[in-house]
Amino acid sequence: MTISRIVFLLSLIINTTYTTTHAQPLPQTLPAPYTINDLQVLEAEKNYAEFFLHARDVRPESRDGEWKNLVSIMAESYIYDQKKKKIVDSKTISFLNSLLEWPILRGSIFFLDGRGKIGLKFFKDKLSESSRESSKESSRDKKIFKEILAFWELNKDNPKLGLELLRLVIEYEGEKEIDPFVFIEKGVGSELGAEICKDAEAKKYLVRHLFEILLKEEEDSKINSYLVKKISSSCWSQIVLNLKEMLTQPVYNNQNQLNAYRILKLKNAISLEEDELFLITYILQAPINGAVFNNAWNEIKKLGKNYELRSKIFEKIKKIDPLPGKSFSIITQDRKRILLDHIHQNFPEYMDFYAKTCLEYLVGKRTFINGNPTMYCRDLFSSAEKFEKNNWVDLQLRRQYKELPKL
Numbered sequence: 001m002t003i004s005r006i007v008f009l010l011s012l013i014i015n016t017t018y019t020t021t022h023a024q025p026l027p028q029t030l031p032a033p034y035t036i037n038d039l040q041v042l043e044a045e046k047n048y049a050e051f052f053l054h055a056r057d058v059r060p061e062s063r064d065g066e067w068k069n070l071v072s073i074m075a076e077s078y079i080y081d082q083k084k085k086k087i088v089d090s091k092t093i094s095f096l097n098s099l100l101e102w103p104i105l106r107g108s109i110f111f112l113d114g115r116g117k118i119g120l121k122f123f124k125d126k127l128s129e130s131s132r133e134s135s136k137e138s139s140r141d142k143k144i145f146k147e148i149l150a151f152w153e154l155n156k157d158n159p160k161l162g163l164e165l166l167r168l169v170i171e172y173e174g175e176k177e178i179d180p181f182v183f184i185e186k187g188v189g190s191e192l193g194a195e196i197c198k199d200a201e202a203k204k205y206l207v208r209h210l211f212e213i214l215l216k217e218e219e220d221s222k223i224n225s226y227l228v229k230k231i232s233s234s235c236w237s238q239i240v241l242n243l244k245e246m247l248t249q250p251v252y253n254n255q256n257q258l259n260a261y262r263i264l265k266l267k268n269a270i271s272l273e274e275d276e277l278f279l280i281t282y283i284l285q286a287p288i289n290g291a292v293f294n295n296a297w298n299e300i301k302k303l304g305k306n307y308e309l310r311s312k313i314f315e316k317i318k319k320i321d322p323l324p325g326k327s328f329s330i331i332t333q334d335r336k337r338i339l340l341d342h343i344h345q346n347f348p349e350y351m352d353f354y355a356k357t358c359l360e361y362l363v364g365k366r367t368f369i370n371g372n373p374t375m376y377c378r379d380l381f382s383s384a385e386k387f388e389k390n391n392w393v394d395l396q397l398r399r400q401y402k403e404l405p406k407l
Helices: 003-021 036-045 048-057 065-083 090-099 109-133 139-154 159-171 193-197 200-216 220-230 233-248 254-266 272-283 291-305 307-317 333-346 348-362 377-386 395-403
Strands: none
Touching: 036 048, 036 065, 048 065, 048 090, 065 090, 065 109, 090 109, 090 139, 109 139, 109 159, 139 159, 159 193, 159 200, 193 200, 193 233, 200 220, 200 233, 200 254, 220 254, 233 254, 233 272, 254 272, 272 291, 272 307, 272 333, 291 307, 291 333, 307 348, 333 348, 333 377, 348 377, 348 395, 377 395
């Protein structure tokens, strides 16, 4: 190869390399953005996916009333079409969730209500199917409950939906996975508080939540602040009666009774008469030591000096069914002796009344609709025999009990 030929080839290589390295990219043609006219065509076709994919092609400054109206119409139309379906799939739920990113739809009552109803049907069908196919402890159920919570967390501005989801979770025993209270937390403080809080299940979980807060917080001012901010007055009116009922119901958990009393006191929702009645019944129910116990001790001491007050309290207690008397079953004998001595000295009528009512039940002298009204009858007679010198129960009544056939 000649020198001139070599020079020519080198020159060709250099020029080709330079051209390739510095070549300008070919211009690419971008698709034109959709116009309002394009969106109108998609609306007529009910092409929801393409519509919402390109509706924001319209620049913000041009998103006028017509554009907003189209977006609302398409969302509502989609809701309407999905409601007609017998089966809703997960793609529908995902699409509805994606539409929550649109500010105009987050303020649409129709859209939010429709999304809630469709989601509720979807999750109920899934749980129903799961319960038929496997045990309720399955990992599949756990996944569904997580999906329900995620669905709710995306938009919690529908108190009625929250109440429905609470019922659904309870119906399918999902309390281990989700605290049902999360679904009504916002609703109990809203203008729909009364409607939410009159529901029996909602009240149950609201009260339980309040009791959990009491156990964590000792300062009354902070508790009261929480009650004012988080519980609407209309909701409060629905739960106050439940709290008052707990004051005289059979005691299965002394702490819960104390919690109810504390809340009522903080809200100034307990009258002097109700306060007196609670303190007396509290000391009859194996009370827990503390400030309330001290007040109850002093309250029953007042009865020993005030026959009129004692008679008034006695008439009220006689109407409680079953009668309070858990203190008769206290295991610690010294504590039982001191407490029952105090009751007998200041409220002597009560132990005899309790014992007499027990005998009437056992021999069938009276009919008691709710069954045995004296759950701690045996404990009382046993204690009366053991501490016979204290005369807690009339001797004649003790003899009648001894003569009963032993079961």
